[in-house]
Amino acid sequence: MRRYVRRFVPITFVYMASIALATFIIADNAPATALTIGLALLPGLAVLGWLWAMARLLVELDNEYLRMLEVRKMLVATSLTLAITSVWGLLELYSPEIPPMPVFYVFPIWCVGLAIGQLVNRFGFGDAGDCG
Known part of the structure; x- marks a missing residue:
């Protein structure tokens, strides 16, 4: 469980920071540019990280x-x-x-x-x- 928490907490901070960054930089109804798409994908990468951490938990639980x-x-x-x-x-x-x-x-x-x-x-x- 400690390994899971050590993985999960930093990913959560990345998610929160990337949501805040995207919200701050991307205007409402902004066109799809490389910047807006890249910033929008950052929180998605954190979600993938959470899923990976949960999968690792299942594998590592004895x-x-x-x-x-x-x-x-x-x-x-x-x-x-x-x-x-x-x-x-x-x-x-x-x-x-x-x-x-x-x-x-x-x-x-x-x-x-x-x-x-x-x-x-x-x-x-x-x-x-x-x-x-």
Whole structure:
């Protein structure tokens, strides 16, 4: 877990700094230039870093039970994300009044799903483990 946290925390700072930088430099409705695309991709690289850190956690966890708890959290998160985005997409398709959901929200929805998965582990199965 310490290796995971040592990976996750710096990636979080990179994400926050790159979001702040892009927000500060890129004007609303700016044209797609090399600069705007590059700045917009920086937070995406941090998201890839988070996913890599989570994958490494699964590989490095020696305790199979703790690994199962982490996998269950990710399954809950993935199921919730697929359900929300699929239903919202169908609403968009068949109800023109429904505003489109920006794709940006897919990963934050998944992260909320991780928290819900943690609650499922704790209250549905009686154990959330020590993996956060």
